[in-house]
Amino acid sequence: MRRLRVLGRRLSLFVLLLLTAPALCAQSDTPILSGALAFLGSSTGGANSYQPLLEPVLSVPIGDHWLIEGRAEIQGFIARENFTSGPYTGQFFASFDYGQLDYIANAHLTVSVGRYLTPFNIYNERFPVWIANLEDTPIIYPIGTRTSGSSNGGMVRGVAVSRDKYVVNYTAYFSAGTTAENLQAGRSVGGRAGIFLPLAGVEVGASYQRLLQNGHYNNAGAYLVWQPPQIPLDVRAEYAHSPGGQGYWLEAAYKLGKSRDTDTWLSRLQPVARVQQFFKGTPTPGDLLPAHDVNQYDFGLNYYLPHYVRLNASYGRQFTTGGNANIWNFGITYRFLFPAWPGGHQ
Amino acid sequence: MIRTFFKALAVVAFLACTLTVTVRAQKGSATTKSAGSDPGEQAFRHNCGRCHNAPESLSPREVKAVVRQMRVRAMLTQKDEQLILKYLAP
Numbered sequence: 001m002r003r004l005r006v007l008g009r010r011l012s013l014f015v016l017l018l019l020t021a022p023a024l025c026a027q028s029d030t031p032i033l034s035g036a037l038a039f040l041g042s043s044t045g046g047a048n049s050y051q052p053l054l055e056p057v058l059s060v061p062i063g064d065h066w067l068i069e070g071r072a073e074i075q076g077f078i079a080r081e082n083f084t085s086g087p088y089t090g091q092f093f094a095s096f097d098y099g100q101l102d103y104i105a106n107a108h109l110t111v112s113v114g115r116y117l118t119p120f121n122i123y124n125e126r127f128p129v130w131i132a133n134l135e136d137t138p139i140i141y142p143i144g145t146r147t148s149g150s151s152n153g154g155m156v157r158g159v160a161v162s163r164d165k166y167v168v169n170y171t172a173y174f175s176a177g178t179t180a181e182n183l184q185a186g187r188s189v190g191g192r193a194g195i196f197l198p199l200a201g202v203e204v205g206a207s208y209q210r211l212l213q214n215g216h217y218n219n220a221g222a223y224l225v226w227q228p229p230q231i232p233l234d235v236r237a238e239y240a241h242s243p244g245g246q247g248y249w250l251e252a253a254y255k256l257g258k259s260r261d262t263d264t265w266l267s268r269l270q271p272v273a274r275v276q277q278f279f280k281g282t283p284t285p286g287d288l289l290p291a292h293d294v295n296q297y298d299f300g301l302n303y304y305l306p307h308y309v310r311l312n313a314s315y316g317r318q319f320t321t322g323g324n325a326n327i328w329n330f331g332i333t334y335r336f337l338f339p340a341w342p343g344g345h346q
Numbered sequence: 347m348i349r350t351f352f353k354a355l356a357v358v359a360f361l362a363c364t365l366t367v368t369v370r371a372q373k374g375s376a377t378t379k380s381a382g383s384d385p386g387e388q389a390f391r392h393n394c395g396r397c398h399n400a401p402e403s404l405s406p407r408e409v410k411a412v413v414r415q416m417r418v419r420a421m422l423t424q425k426d427e428q429l430i431l432k433y434l435a436p
Contacts, residue, residue, distance in 0.1 A: 029407075029414075030407040030408065059411045061411045061414040067415060067417075102418045104417065107424040107425075110421075126419075126420075131397055131398050157421060158421060159421055159422075162425070167423065171421075198392045227395065229391075260395070304399065307402070308402065337401070337404070337408060338408070
């Protein structure tokens with residue numbers, strides 16, 4: 001009952017923001033409501049689960065310098081009572097992923113305050129469910145994103161240097177510790193810097209975070225994105241280290257077309273492969289990392305239908321000293337985007 | 347045994363991808379549309395294309411909010427923001 005009340009309050013806040021948005025930007029631009037509706041299924045070691053998911057994102061530009069943006073997540077989890085046996089039961093959860101006010105001060109600096117996605121490496125910020133090539137988050141995802149993947153506080157970010165051959169970007173943030181339901185965040189300070197080489201289609205970067213709670217320790221990471229301009233291949237990789245363990249993932253996805261412009265039924269098919277390794281360190285309380293070393297190999301197939309609908313299926317094999325497992329995933333994702341208010345500037 | 351098989355399979359798959367990249371890249375842009383034909387298109391590919399596909403359609407009303415959000419999220423430069431705005435809503 002309490003959870004429903006909290007959910008109601010969060011939704012009311014979101015709707016209020018939605019309704020007041022047009023007034024805020026009456027003389028400016030139309031706010032948009034975007035996000036995804038998805039139905040995901042998974043079978044891990046014989047334990048089946050199903051997850052209906054709604055992730056609405058609200059964006060309200062105000063004038064030339066301001067932006068209000070927020071994302072909520074309403075997710076169901078339907079599974080058997082005893083994992084592999086018993087009747088199916090379901091629970092619904094709601095969370096507030098981010099709600100931030102951005103001020104674009106100049107060409108090099110944007111200041112954000114509020115609740116924002118923790119910018120440790122790139123997976124958390126850049127690959128929501130409708131963009132990620134594989135359904136499961138990487139094993140090392142909990143490193144640097146404690147406690148909820150979101151932070152409450154302030155962040156500065158922007159482009160430090162921009163040249164034709166390279167662009168250097170940066171992010172620095174501070175988060176206060178919060179334990180309030182649906183608004184959890186770890187007390188931390190950190191930053192990320194990256195360099196993008198447009199001609200080669202390569203971006204590399206590194207992240208650092210100091211968690212200022214639960215014993216105060218450091219997390220560090222690095223990432224790589226490579227998109228050869230001539231062909232529709234996407235290579236993504238991350239490495240992360242914490243006292244609780246370290247590991248990496250390397251993912252390649254290839255659309256079966258001659259180039260990124262090709263649009264045929266075949267070019268909408270995208271095979272994906274991902275390799276992951278995790279090496280257990282000294283366990284820290286609540287680090288959400290596996291209890292053993294893990295090797296995992298995933299192979300997936302995505303199909304991009306018209307109107308922002310995507311079908312995906314994947315098979316993975318996980319090897320751990322705690323027992324090996326097959327991981328099957330399937331899902332359908334619908335990406336939506338429309339004006340949040342009628343009228344506005346044409 | 348199974349673990350060795352999967353490791354071998356992963357290595358073969360990665361090598362196959364790399365080989366494909368190399369061969370295709372050597373063929374060069376003669377067989378593909380140049381990404382540099384329009385500065386706005388180029389800016390879109392370099393920045394937005396790193397994470398997601400091009401949108402099928404965006405109305406002029408929607409474009410500014412989308413690009414503003416990406417200015418912050420993807421850390422677009424001011425110049426790229428303007429180029430992408432013009433590209434998506436000419």
